[in-house]
Amino acid sequence: MVYEDYRLDNKVFDVVLSYKISKRLLQDLPSDTPPVIIDNSRQLHTFLGQLERVTGRLCVEVKKKIQTDLNHKDSDDENFTMYGIPPEEEDHKLPMKNRSSSFSIEENKEPVDVSKVDLSSVNLAVGQMYDTKEHLETRLKILTLVQRFDYFVYKSRPTLLIVKCWVKGCKWRVRAATINHFPKFEVRVFISAHTCSVTERSTRARQADHHILGELYKDFVGGVGPKMDYWKAYRTLRHARELVRGSPESGYEQLPTYLYMIKRANPGTFTQLEVDEAQRFKYCFLAFGASIQGFPFLRKVVVVDGTFLQGKYLGTLLTATAQDGNFQIFPIAFAVVDTENDESWEWFFKQLSCVIPDDESLSIISDRHKSIGKAIKKVYPKSSRGICTYHMYKNILVRFKGRAEFALVKKAANAFRLIDFQTTFDQIEAMNPALHEYLVRADN
Numbered sequence: 001m002v003y004e005d006y007r008l009d010n011k012v013f014d015v016v017l018s019y020k021i022s023k024r025l026l027q028d029l030p031s032d033t034p035p036v037i038i039d040n041s042r043q044l045h046t047f048l049g050q051l052e053r054v055t056g057r058l059c060v061e062v063k064k065k066i067q068t069d070l071n072h073k074d075s076d077d078e079n080f081t082m083y084g085i086p087p088e089e090e091d092h093k094l095p096m097k098n099r100s101s102s103f104s105i106e107e108n109k110e111p112v113d114v115s116k117v118d119l120s121s122v123n124l125a126v127g128q129m130y131d132t133k134e135h136l137e138t139r140l141k142i143l144t145l146v147q148r149f150d151y152f153v154y155k156s157r158p159t160l161l162i163v164k165c166w167v168k169g170c171k172w173r174v175r176a177a178t179i180n181h182f183p184k185f186e187v188r189v190f191i192s193a194h195t196c197s198v199t200e201r202s203t204r205a206r207q208a209d210h211h212i213l214g215e216l217y218k219d220f221v222g223g224v225g226p227k228m229d230y231w232k233a234y235r236t237l238r239h240a241r242e243l244v245r246g247s248p249e250s251g252y253e254q255l256p257t258y259l260y261m262i263k264r265a266n267p268g269t270f271t272q273l274e275v276d277e278a279q280r281f282k283y284c285f286l287a288f289g290a291s292i293q294g295f296p297f298l299r300k301v302v303v304v305d306g307t308f309l310q311g312k313y314l315g316t317l318l319t320a321t322a323q324d325g326n327f328q329i330f331p332i333a334f335a336v337v338d339t340e341n342d343e344s345w346e347w348f349f350k351q352l353s354c355v356i357p358d359d360e361s362l363s364i365i366s367d368r369h370k371s372i373g374k375a376i377k378k379v380y381p382k383s384s385r386g387i388c389t390y391h392m393y394k395n396i397l398v399r400f401k402g403r404a405e406f407a408l409v410k411k412a413a414n415a416f417r418l419i420d421f422q423t424t425f426d427q428i429e430a431m432n433p434a435l436h437e438y439l440v441r442a443d444n
Helices: 041-051 077-082 113-120 133-147 210-219 230-245 248-253 255-265 289-297 342-353 370-379 389-399 403-413 418-431 433-440
Strands: 013-019 036-038 059-064 151-157 160-165 173-178 185-191 270-275 281-287 301-308 316-323 329-337 363-366 384-387
Touching: 013 041, 036 041, 133 160, 133 185, 248 255, 255 270, 255 281, 270 342, 281 342, 289 329, 316 342, 329 342, 342 370, 363 370, 384 389, 389 403, 389 433, 403 418, 403 433, 418 433
Parallel strands: 301 363, 363 384
Antiparallel strands: 013 036, 013 059, 151 160, 160 173, 173 185, 270 281, 281 329, 301 316, 316 329
């Protein structure tokens, strides 16, 4: 296929297919591991099998053949043996680092050629094998989208698939059947030439659903084309993201592995994952080791708050933060729960107590959420609770309109000495008894 697509003479040029080991596998291998060269069908199927787990890129390298005396050994012989290729074998089986590349998909810098080269490899050929019938059908659908035509299924059985161009009388057809190793499918017959009108065969694009467009968007960047309505483009992008990043459901499945790897990479990290009776996600808590080690050097003031999440399954993010010596926010812990209620806040503070123990010198600042107050009394009975002035100011401005009273509230909140606070608080009581009563009950 490479020789045909690039119009290369196999007597003049050598073609080498290769791919790099994925980053996930390289974690257990040396960083200088060379690319894997594909020399036979078995190695090609190994590469295709890897694509089911991670995204990869097939590299095509072309080098002009050099006529050499096979009986003569030169200084390059040692390089051959390093890759397990005796010097008696074909000279074109050189390691990738010793070749002067004429063309490489991976290293080519032309922005347009990459997509064109990848898309050219979509075409079928007699002798091609696919792991399953579904893989062949996916390739056929991508082919129809790229070449702008459609087909209908003439025969379909577990061991046979025959498709023809949808235009009556056209000679284009594909026949594929299983080989000895079921369920692999082999292309037995492929008539690539259309005998129908271009206008007629391109008027239908039934196969261009968002699943196929997503595959095309992920694997062949730039091959989707401009003719797509808004909602199909949206579904295509969403499906392509799931192909690359995984679905929200798969993300929840990988949470235990993710938390384990975080603990390995960040010694001292504390995590907790809780599921319900059906083994479905319920709560998750995370405190990095660096944050745990840094908190003893900060003021013993912890601010807790919650915010809504906007993912598919919603939920609430709970946070605990402090302030460092440069007056910057210092994150301590995070948790994902269903919503802000008595049960979730109590669970959060129980996990937080494993990181920050209860102490009389500890102050916990929050808004006036009643569930927070109940949880603090249960889990942190020795510590004191304070109300966040930001939330309080907003409530006061809504309930009490006086500018003078609001100025006194800010003055009381910023007082450093108890006598200054009490003096200002008495002034608030004399000016607005209702506001004074509201402030007295602020932490209840």
